Amino acid sequence: MKNSSAVRIATIGIMSALATGLMFLELPIFPSVNFLKFDPSDILPLLAGFIFGPIDGILVLLIKDILFYLLKSGDIVGIMMNFAAGVSFLLPVIYIYRIRENRVFEIIGYVVGVLVVSGVMTVLNMVVVPFYWKIPLKETLKYLPYIAGFNAIKFSIDAVVTALIRERIEKIFE
Template structure:
């Protein structure tokens, strides 16, 4: 098993044993728990004019898990975290919140995870996180125009009027979480890849 020293990554393309799979699942479960706890303690509006758009750091553990275990694991982490968060600390947002979280974060981790998978360097991580952030902001324009009127019962024109805030919110949220991920990942990647 080889190790790249430039960004603290371990090549895990070998076939995992049952023990290694169990350890990985346990660590993914830990990342989900951390994500939910972070949302419980940290959530605040970015733009006072649209206070319902709240920043939270839930995507940081998910992004870290994506870099460590790949984009498929990132999507799984996203789904589980979104559901757990949506029925506990963010229950007020209901199914709408769960769906929007799954869409937004899945786009972020798929784009960032795929790019990083093929370029596991600091530069690759930066490019991956920038592209993931941009993709999330763009996709959420369409998601909000289609899904928000259905769940909130508001006209699409009202959602469109709020679009500058929505785009800014998603770009800032994903950007903050990406920056924190970049600085944290190297410090904990060794632990995440350790199988003993």
């Protein structure tokens, strides 16, 4: 059933809409740095990546970020950072899992994905935040432990939830 283009397109649309809705569930992980908010919206693009492939997972990421930008955010930099985080997590997870589609490679993918997204977003924030907030790099460095920790926590939660539901969701599309 997952080979049907109509099913694939409809599923991408539904997953994008659900992921957009999940972006509204924002919970601060570190109250002292309240601009870093957890939302479970990256679970659905990851599921789409497992079911249909990485391009479709990225498409769900892109659609949910565009919809959230239009519906609520209005912050193009924040949305672009969210997209970069989602892609830097999704790609390692899916490609490592595809090496050998079993639970061990899935878990290795999650671990590598969490490490990659934490590193990528730490570096990206060092570049973007000083320009966006118009603050010196020295001031930005205070936030880097929070940024790295936030991404590690957020995407670890996303990985655990996805690991718990992935097989059940994939069975629907067989």
